[in-house]
Amino acid sequence: MGIVIAVISGKGGVGKTTATANLGLGIAMYGKKCIVVDFDIGQRNLDMILGLENRVVYDLVQVMDGEASVRQAVIKSKANDNLHFLAASQTKDKGVLNSEKVKVLVESLKETYEYVILDSPAGIESGFEHTIEFADTAIVIVNPEVSSIRDADRAIGILDAKSQRVKEGEEVRKLLIVNRISAEMVQNGEMLKSEDILDILNITLLGKVPEDKGVIDASNQGKPVILNEKSIAGEAYIRISKRLCGEDIPMKDIESPQTGVFRKFTGMFR
Amino acid sequence: MKNKQYSVKVFETTIDDEKAFKMFFDKNDILFKEYLILINGDMSTDIADYLQEKSLNFIHNVDLPTGRLRQEPSNKNEKERCLSLQEELKALEIENGVNQQIAQTQMQKVQSEIKVLSEKLANNLTVVDEIIRSGRELKIEGDLLLLNRVNSGATIHTTGNLIITQVVEGALRCDGNFMMITVSPKANIIFNGVVVDNELLENKLNRIELKEREIFITPVIKKEINWA
Numbered sequence: 362m363g364i365v366i367a368v369i370s371g372k373g374g375v376g377k378t379t380a381t382a383n384l385g386l387g388i389a390m391y392g393k394k395c396i397v398v399d400f401d402i403g404q405r406n407l408d409m410i411l412g413l414e415n416r417v418v419y420d421l422v423q424v425m426d427g428e429a430s431v432r433q434a435v436i437k438s439k440a441n442d443n444l445h446f447l448a449a450s451q452t453k454d455k456g457v458l459n460s461e462k463v464k465v466l467v468e469s470l471k472e473t474y475e476y477v478i479l480d481s482p483a484g485i486e487s488g489f490e491h492t493i494e495f496a497d498t499a500i501v502i503v504n505p506e507v508s509s510i511r512d513a514d515r516a517i518g519i520l521d522a523k524s525q526r527v528k529e530g531e532e533v534r535k536l537l538i539v540n541r542i543s544a545e546m547v548q549n550g551e552m553l554k555s556e557d558i559l560d561i562l563n564i565t566l567l568g569k570v571p572e573d574k575g576v577i578d579a580s581n582q583g584k585p586v587i588l589n590e591k592s593i594a595g596e597a598y599i600r601i602s603k604r605l606c607g608e609d610i611p612m613k614d615i616e617s618p619q620t621g622v623f624r625k626f627t628g629m630f631r
Numbered sequence: 632m633k634n635k636q637y638s639v640k641v642f643e644t645t646i647d648d649e650k651a652f653k654m655f656f657d658k659n660d661i662l663f664k665e666y667l668i669l670i671n672g673d674m675s676t677d678i679a680d681y682l683q684e685k686s687l688n689f690i691h692n693v694d695l696p697t698g699r700l701r702q703e704p705s706n707k708n709e710k711e712r713c714l715s716l717q718e719e720l721k722a723l724e725i726e727n728g729v730n731q732q733i734a735q736t737q738m739q740k741v742q743s744e745i746k747v748l749s750e751k752l753a754n755n756l757t758v759v760d761e762i763i764r765s766g767r768e769l770k771i772e773g774d775l776l777l778l779n780r781v782n783s784g785a786t787i788h789t790t791g792n793l794i795i796t797q798v799v800e801g802a803l804r805c806d807g808n809f810m811m812i813t814v815s816p817k818a819n820i821i822f823n824g825v826v827v828d829n830e831l832l833e834n835k836l837n838r839i840e841l842k843e844r845e846i847f848i849t850p851v852i853k854k855e856i857n858w859a
Contacts, residue, residue, distance in 0.1 A: 515766040518767055
């Protein structure tokens with residue numbers, strides 16, 4: 362039986378979908394069978410970031426309604442054979458989801474794949490609740506800014522209240538990824554440190570991803586940044602994927618001047 | 632040297648009518664077994680013998696250190712009721728001599744009500760050790776001891792006193808007698824209907840008190856203690 366990971370954030374635009382695509386690919390590159398599922402019904406994006414938009418035939422809602430089988434709807438990634446993808450419906454509304462259907466789908470995916478990653482919609486509406494309901498692990502994505510952290514805090518609160526695992530008396534593992542860290546701004550005291558964020562949210566740190574301009578271009582081209590060996594964000598996603606697969610990778614300090622890209626450049630010109 | 636510290640319950644009383652006093656203890660001596668009875672004013676040897684015979688602990692005209700009386704607004708009614716019931720009980724005691732039978736049944740009723748109320752007054756502390764996340768609203772009747780953070784976007788209401796040992800970034804609504812709060816520049820605090828300025832909470836642990844319609848903020852722990 363595979364494990365089900367929900368990628369959540371509360372606030373939109375912090376990098377949920379990018380993280381989902383990169384972690385899915387990272388896990389697949391590690392040699393594990395992985396499927397990424399876009400749960401953002403009505404606003405699907407994951408297909409574009411994975412570069413698979415022209416391959417979508419059947420979507421998640423059609424599978425749940427029995428119009429198509431899982432095997433028919435699943436799309437194999439171009440980048441790695443271990444990574445499969447199930448698209449969200451672009452035409453339907455997120456109101457079409459219901460707990461029973463989601464449960465059946467998630468259970469059937471768990472049998473085939475070692476990792477099932479669900480990309481949650483932003484906000485805390487029904488779509489979000491269905492994504493977290495049957496998850497074993499939640500990955501919380503935050504940006505180092507107060508609004509993102511407060512929204513994530515709210516999302517964690519709902520996760521703790523509504524998750525099926527919690528209702529059964531178990532605990533949902535909650536892991537934190539701090540995305541878009543700028544070493545320069547942290548050094549100037551303009552950006553929250555990840556320790557401060559951890560103090561507030563009180564969950565386990567999974568990894569830190571530095572700000573990297575390459576991410577946008579990678580998303581536009583449909584080639585997740587993890588495929589780019591020179592990218593610092595890509596490196597971070599490789600480390601995080603390995604941690605998810607059970608490897609003990611030490612946390613890299615991307616907030617100090619020694620490793621900060623900005624300081625390296627200024628050092629050069631001095 | 633061997634030391635021990637403990638608290639005892641003190642029942643403070645004066646003797647106006649020896650007969651009524653004895654009658655009260657005839658009925659209630661079992662309730663006062665674990666109490667220390669403090670008698671103010673005159674006391675005859677007769678009464679002393681009587682109390683010894685009942686094996687009750689008592690002291691006479693001793694200046695005990697006075698504990699702070701707890702006065703939460705929410706409990707005011709209950710407290711007043713408790714006090715008035717005790718008065719009623721005393722009155723009934725005296726009446727008892729005249730009309731014993733009627734008074735007795737009424738007395739039992741009053742006694743049980745006193746017991747229920749005093750238990751309620753003694754057990755209104757809630758202890759919470761979980762992080763209060765954004766969007767959560769915690770409403771507490773009585774006192775609250777919170778051992779974790781209050782995050783931005785969360786709200787806490789207490790009708791009694793409030794002690795929080797960690798940083799507060801959310802909203803607090805406390806109607807109790809006092810609050811103890813750490814330095815919390817982002818908190819939104821309303822204490823008995825008055826907004827508390829965060830800048831006044833400059834010490835590691837601050838005590839906010841309502842004394843005669845004025846709010847006092849005093850430091851409890853000034854700075855981080857360095858043991859090295």
